[in-house]
Amino acid sequence: MNSAGHSEATAPRGLELTPFRGLRYDPERVGSLAAVTSPPYDVVVRPDGVHHLQSADPHNIVRLILPQDGTPSARNERAADTLRRWLDEGVLTADPEPGLYLYEQCDGAGLLQRGIIGALRLTEPSEGVVLPHEDVMPHVVADRTALMRATSANLEPLLLTYRGDGATAGVIERTAERPPLLSTTTEDGFSHRLWSINDPTDLACVQTDLSHHQALIADGHHRWATYLRLRAEHPSPSPWDYGLVLLIDTVRYPLRVRAIHRLLHTLPLTDALAALDGLFRVRRLDVPLLEALATLAEAARAGNAFLLAGDGGFHLVDRPDPDLLARTVPADRPAAWRTLDATVLHTTLLDHVWHIPEDSPAHIAYIHDTAATVEKAERDGGTAVLMHPVREEVVRDLARQGVTMPRKSTSFGPKPASGLVLRALEL
Incomplete structure (x- = not known):
């Protein structure tokens, strides 16, 4: 069974996760990696949280995901200009070769979460591969679409869950034994570590395993709708056929559900x-x-x-x-x-x-x-x-039936920190 209760055998196809060249902060160009991260855009309390994050470091990712200016178009233009400047200055640099990324969060009190970040081929809900469970607000989708269009970048990963415990688990365990690309602890007490997965055998193992699974959108319904809207604007094949996601196997790493x-x-x-x-x-x-x-x-x-x-x-x-x-x-x-x-x-x-x-x-x-x-x-x-908070099994059951819940009904977590790895579509 998958995360939403579907039989895997009924899926026309499963998850197609693709390596990409991640954009990451150069630790030498910023005060600290923790100081440039942010919660996801919709978790930041405005305007207090925005001001706090902006003052933490002049290169904090909030300047991209929640740009500040007088009008929506000016805000998006500012984000695009900021991203270009940071790339030119080497504040953000692209990893030399494509890969998937293992992402780990730990709260120091027993919670450990690991998942795979990659570029996921986009599918419609009717295809039964990625299942939404909440309605979206059109004005938020329009806002995220304009920002993503202006920056040509996936600035933060969506959070998707699946029910696996297959071969990917072995890749995760082996990868986590290596030194990470980065390690930092944010002010909420969570430690974050990131590894690249570049070995062809490991990549093939993960991709084959995930191709037998479907996923539930745990967090990021508006960004998923944004991905689909922008894909429709660009002739296929194109980089817009894919979107940045974090996939968590909730058999091994159950998420918390909050209101x-x-x-x-x-x-x-x-x-x-x-x-x-x-x-x-x-x-x-x-x-x-x-x-x-x-x-x-x-x-x-x-x-x-x-x-x-x-x-x-x-x-x-x-x-x-x-x-x-x-x-x-x-x-x-x-x-x-x-x-x-x-x-x-x-x-x-x-x-x-x-x-x-x-x-x-x-x-x-x-x-x-x-x-x-x-x-x-x-x-x-x-x-x-x-x-x-609503129980997770209720969310899954409704998603299985194709019934979406009212907007902002659930908050799955812990959510990935924004700013650890980005995806530029030009790459």
């Missing part, structure tokens, strides 16, 4: 709570964040539950009115989709109760960091909606 929270900029908490009267049960919790999250987890075992914050405390929202759900949740989807917290949040609360457009950055932000979501709501007078 992504919502910050409603224009909805004061008092108004949000007032609108719930008679529709949900609401209880105030005057407890610390961790205790409030534990209460949320307990409530989520019995049904849909959320935590609202913004006034210094927490408000547990659960037990929705069944008639309300019957009126607002589409009935033409599987039960596992209809009962998702994210489904009830988007179809019932955002659309029907609060009238918040889910794809408008002026109204809603999607934030991974729980404490940051609460802090920004309290500071700005908005409403934080804290979510309980």
